[in-house]
Amino acid sequence: DAGITQSPRHKVTETGTPVTLRCHQTENHRYMYWYRQDPGHGLRLIHYSYGVKDTDKGEVSDGYSVSRSKTEDFLLTLESATSSQTSVYFCAINGLGTYNEQFFGPGTRLTVL
Amino acid sequence: GENVEQHPSTLSVQEGDSAVIKCTYSDSASNYFPWYKQELGKRPQLIIDIRSNVGEKKDQRIAVTLNKTAKHFSLHITETQPEDSAVYFCAASEDRGSTLGRLYFGRGTQLTVWP
Numbered sequence: 001d002a003g004i005t006q007s008p009r010h011k012v013t014e015t016g017t018p019v020t021l022r023c024h025q026t027e028n029h030r031y032m033y034w035y036r037q038d039p040g041h042g043l044r045l046i047h048y049s050y051g052v053k054d055t056d057k058g059e060v061s062d063g064y065s066v067s068r069s070k071t072e073d074f075l076l077t078l079e080s081a082t083s084s085q086t087s088v089y090f091c092a093i094n095g096l097g098t099y100n101e102q103f104f105g106p107g108t109r110l111t112v113l
Numbered sequence: 114g115e116n117v118e119q120h121p122s123t124l125s126v127q128e129g130d131s132a133v134i135k136c137t138y139s140d141s142a143s144n145y146f147p148w149y150k151q152e153l154g155k156r157p158q159l160i161i162d163i164r165s166n167v168g169e170k171k172d173q174r175i176a177v178t179l180n181k182t183a184k185h186f187s188l189h190i191t192e193t194q195p196e197d198s199a200v201y202f203c204a205a206s207e208d209r210g211s212t213l214g215r216l217y218f219g220r221g222t223q224l225t226v227w228p
Contacts, residue, residue, distance in 0.1 A: 031212065042119075042202060042220040043157070058215075090156060100213040101147065104156040 003027045006091050006105040014113050019078040021108050023091030025071075031094040032074040033102070036060065036087040043090065049074055081112045115140040117205050119219025126193050127227055134222045136203035137185045145208040146179060146186045147216070151200045161188070164208060193226045200224070 007022045023032060033048040035058075045058025047066040055066050063085060067075045078085055091105040116139040126132050136146075147162035163170045163177045163186065170177050174193075179186040190197055200221045207214035 033215070040220065043218045045215060048215060094213050100208075101159055101162065102213065102216055103159065104149075106156050 004091065004093055004103065004105040006089075006108050008108060009106065010109045012111045012113065013081055015082055016080050019081050019110065019112075021076045021089055021091075021110070023074040023076070023105055025074075025093050027093070027095065028071055029093045029095040030071075032068070033092040034058075034064075034066065034074065034076045035090045035092065036085075037090060037107075038087050046076065046089075081110075083112050086110060086112045115143055115205055115217040117203060117217045117219045119203050119222060121222060122220065123223045123225075125225045125227065128193060128195060130193055132190045132193050132197070132224055132226075134188045134201055134203070134224070135185060136187070136205075136219050137183075138205040138217070139184065140205070140207075141181075141184070142207050143205040143217075145206045145213065146177070147204050147206075148175075148177060148188050149202040149204070151202065151221075153199075157202060190224075193224075195226050195228050198224055198226045 003026050005024045013019050030051055034046040035043045037043050044060045046060055046064050049055045049068045065077045089108045092102050094100050094102050119136045144165035148160050149157035150160045151157040161172050161175050161177050163179050165181050174191045176189045200223050202221050203219040204216040206216045
């Protein structure tokens with residue numbers, strides 16, 4: 001668990017403001033993911049990255065953008081936050097385990113008023 | 114893409130009883146099936162996984178079974194305890210050897226174990 005961190009852990013913001021969430025890993029793993037978790041919907045993939053500057057969309061990417069300028073950081077940006085983006089956001093990486101299993105960061109609780 | 118269905122969405126059992134959660138998947142290319150446990154307010158934690166070269170895997174009180182022909186896999190928890198209460202997620206992916214494809218998750222099962 002010490003290999004992946006998220007910041008901030010909690011954030012309250014207002015509709016229309018930009019928000020950036022950060023995921024940081026210390027293990028130099030190639031694959032990183034952003035999920036959102038909402039009651040009744042489980043974990044839904046927003047975007048993922050398979051290397052520096054290499055990213056792709058998941059099934060709920062509208063309203064979100066990502067960037068990965070260095071291996072250890074994967075940023076998720078809400079350009080103009082909406083109340084429907086109130087959620088818990090988890091970052092995940094592959095490769096901490098023996099067989100490239102996926103492990104999650106501690107999560108960021110975002111509230112958009 | 115892959116579609117993972119998970120049932121039931123809620124499950125209540127008495128302490129000491131067994132609990133079974135079932136998942137189905139649609140993509141025959143999927144060959145890696147992890148299970149995650151998420152306690153309230155915490156991150157999902159990997160508890161067990163299975164690859165398609167085996168039909169069953171056990172780790173103490175938990176076991177996972179896989180039927181590739183029918184495209185379904187199940188989590189079995191025996192001798193349940195109150196600390197087993199959590200949300201459990203199944204997932205499916207394609208293990209390509211050098212890398213793991215993205216995970217497709219079920220919607221989760223809220224397991225409650227009553228003392």
